[in-house]
Amino acid sequence: MYAIVTTGGKQYKVAKGDIIDVEKLDAQPGDKVALDVLMLNNGKETIVDAAALADKKVSCEVLDQFKGEKVLVFKLKKRKRYHRTKGHRQNLTKLQVTELPE
Template sequence: MYAIVKTGGKQYKVAPGDVLEVEKLEVEPGKKVELEAICIVDGEKVEADPAKAAKTKVEAVVLEQFKGEKQLVFKFKKRKNYKKMRGHRQNLTRIQIAAVGSAKADVKADKPAAKKADAKPAAKADAAEKKPAAKAAAEKKPAAAEDKKPAAKKTAAKKDDAEAKPAAEKKPAAKKSEAASEDAE
């Protein structure tokens, strides 16, 4: 399992146990830091949506704060006698990836237990509410059945009209094809 994390404006591919040099993080050596995941790859499953991947925890331990190697900056303009040599040492942090784990699995494991405990009292309350509603529904059913009978007759009449229309539409189409074959002869 590995992840693509974003820190210091750059992206890194990390797996548990990797040691990285990243832009300076304001954390003391020995402390843990959580990095922002952009993409998670777990065998065959790939989660490339940054919103969903951000839910996964990528923990790292800060090993040390240090300065990187000197980077030379040389400015030069030909025929102008302009030369400037400057150097720069970037502040960096060396980290070791402790774990690339899923926060979703931990949350899912906690939720079902909480739901089961809360579900029993809620189920009793729902059952008590449903009994009066069931009685009211039983009283309304005969009135609703009377309304449906005339509606069934109307739909049968509509079906007859619908069947008649396509038959009428088909006849002119057949005549056109016959007329076209006569003109061709």
């Protein structure tokens, strides 16, 4: 049994007990959050109807708030003596899936 959920403009395939890293959510460690379901597979059938999934949510528990790995951005204009290096670390939230809808 698994589900496709959406948060932060991205989609994730999750099953019960999975731990995923998503864009930062406004929640503290230990809080419960509910994610929207786009697709649900219970082993026998797959549900993709938006009307049937409108009231279904995947329950998750917030484990941690942290920063991701540093991503380097390098700009260069050849033969013009222009180059810039910049780094970025995205704020992330670690979630554990506790319950899938039936």
